Amino acid sequence: MLTIIFVMLAEVLIFVPSVARFRVDxxxxxxxxxxxASLSLLATANDMVEPDLEAELLENAGVLNIVxxxxxxxxxxxxxxxxxxxxxxxxxxxxxPLTLIRDAFATMLRPQDRVIRVMGAPVKGAGxxxxxxxxxxxxxxxxxxxxxxxxxxxxxxxxxxxxxLFLAVRRFMVRxxxxxxxxxxxxxxxxxxxxRIIQPNATVTELFEAETALQGxxxxxxxxxxxxxxxxxxxGAVSKISHDLRxxxxxxxxxxxxxxxxxxxxxxxxxPKLLNSLSRAVNLCESTLTxxxxxxxxxxxxxxxxxxxxxxxxxxxxxxLGNGKVEIVALPAxxxxxxxxxxxxxxxxxxxxxxxxxxxxxxxxxxIEIEGREQPDGWEIxxxxxxxxxxxxxxxxxxxxxxxxxxxxxxxxGLAISEELVAGHGGKLELIENSDKxxxxxxxxxxxxx
Numbered sequence: 001m002l003t004i005i006f007v008m009l010a011e012v013l014i015f016v017p018s019v020a021r022f023r024v025d026x027x028x029x030x031x032x033x034x035x036x037a038s039l040s041l042l043a044t045a046n047d048m049v050e051p052d053l054e055a056e057l058l059e060n061a062g063v064l065n066i067v068x069x070x071x072x073x074x075x076x077x078x079x080x081x082x083x084x085x086x087x088x089x090x091x092x093x094x095x096x097p098l099t100l101i102r103d104a105f106a107t108m109l110r111p112q113d114r115v116i117r118v119m120g121a122p123v124k125g126a127g128x129x130x131x132x133x134x135x136x137x138x139x140x141x142x143x144x145x146x147x148x149x150x151x152x153x154x155x156x157x158x159x160x161x162x163x164x165l166f167l168a169v170r171r172f173m174v175r176x177x178x179x180x181x182x183x184x185x186x187x188x189x190x191x192x193x194x195x196r197i198i199q200p201n202a203t204v205t206e207l208f209e210a211e212t213a214l215q216g217x218x219x220x221x222x223x224x225x226x227x228x229x230x231x232x233x234x235x236g237a238v239s240k241i242s243h244d245l246r247x248x249x250x251x252x253x254x255x256x257x258x259x260x261x262x263x264x265x266x267x268x269x270x271x272p273k274l275l276n277s278l279s280r281a282v283n284l285c286e287s288t289l290t291x292x293x294x295x296x297x298x299x300x301x302x303x304x305x306x307x308x309x310x311x312x313x314x315x316x317x318x319x320x321l322g323n324g325k326v327e328i329v330a331l332p333a334x335x336x337x338x339x340x341x342x343x344x345x346x347x348x349x350x351x352x353x354x355x356x357x358x359x360x361x362x363x364x365x366x367x368i369e370i371e372g373r374e375q376p377d378g379w380e381i382x383x384x385x386x387x388x389x390x391x392x393x394x395x396x397x398x399x400x401x402x403x404x405x406x407x408x409x410x411x412x413x414g415l416a417i418s419e420e421l422v423a424g425h426g427g428k429l430e431l432i433e434n435s436d437k438x439x440x441x442x443x444x445x446x447x448x449x450x
């Protein structure tokens with residue numbers, strides 16, 4: 001339907017000047033016939049013809065009289081009785097396109113018959129001017145007949161064009177789109193099956209690009225689903241291991257409690273730290289079991305001393321140092337109190353410090369600084385190091401599970417877990433500096449009720 005409408009609109013733009021052209025050709029043809037009739041008269045010896053012949057010549061020419069101007073003289077060559085005066089004169093030599101269009105439509109819309117005079121230049125230089133008077137009704141009838149034929153032709157062209165366009169669109173657009181929809185439904189029934197991924201073969205560039213984009217999305221989705229299945233299986237295995245490990249650690253904790261009653265100064269110094277570490281390990285196992293049941297562990301927000309937490313991290317990581325190349329320092333927090341889940345924040349800071357320590361131990365060593373600050377809208381913890389920094393290829397995925405591993409033998413889970421724990425507080429973990437002179441992470445925790 002749109003094609004038919006558009007073709008008809010185009011035909012209207014063609015019809016307007018073509019009607020004017022048809023009218024000019026019609027009048028010019030009457031002038032040429034009139035010239036031929038006048039030449040028949042001029043061929044006689046006395047420039048006179050019989051009345052019957054004169055009437056026949058005028059009828060064949062389709063005019064009422066003929067006037068020819070030759071040698072500066074205006075002569076009435078042929079004439080017939082006229083029952084009406086000339087209503088309007090048209091000079092074809094001086095008409096503009098707009099004037100011709102206006103006159104053509106005026107003729108078509110005028111209901112009454114008139115007598116008009118038409119003036120034009122004779123062909124072949126046979127005189128200076130030729131004039132002919134005629135009735136306007138035959139011209140109007142010819143114009144309307146021409147218009148009907150143009151309308152019918154336009155309708156046929158429009159319908160044929162619409163059918164051809166419909167078939168072309170059906171072949172090159174609709175069928176590939178239907179195939180695309182069927183493929184999406186087919187893939188949706190079993191997205192894990194890589195055999196159902198679309199293979200682009202559209203001949204239209206835009207559809208081919210759409211199929212290519214869909215193929216990439218389906219490949220990524222299938223890979224993600226397979227990865228989620230592996231993670232689900234891994235989560236089940238980790239839950240089982242954590243269950244047994246919790247039982248072992250509980251027994252170890254009971255033994256450590258007995259060690260605490262020892263009078264040995266060395267044992268008394270180490271036992272509290274051992275108990276704290278075991279307690280954290282038991283809590284971590286319990287959290288893992290809870291997480292394995294797909295239950296989100298909400299942070300237990302309580303006030304705690306920033307100095308105490310940072311000192312615990314430094315002491316624990318210092319014990320793990322294999323050589324003296326790395327120095328871990330906690331800057332004084334001056335009694336700063338933070339409202340957050342102390343165990344979860346400990347894990348976050350410990351993860352960051354451990355990553356930096358392991359990176360520097362395998363290199364030239366360096367210094368790690370941990371600093372806590374209070375801000376108007378919350379608290380910040382900065383972990384800075386002077387190590388080699390993170391590789392560029394790892395920057396885009398450092399917080400993604402199994403993809404952010406930057407150390408050989410690592411799992412790529414530490415930063416992902418840390419980012420999730422901070423996000424659970426409504427905060428943000430971000431890498432704010434990274435170069436060959438070191439890296440700096442910022443933990444931001446918003447204020448909350450205790």
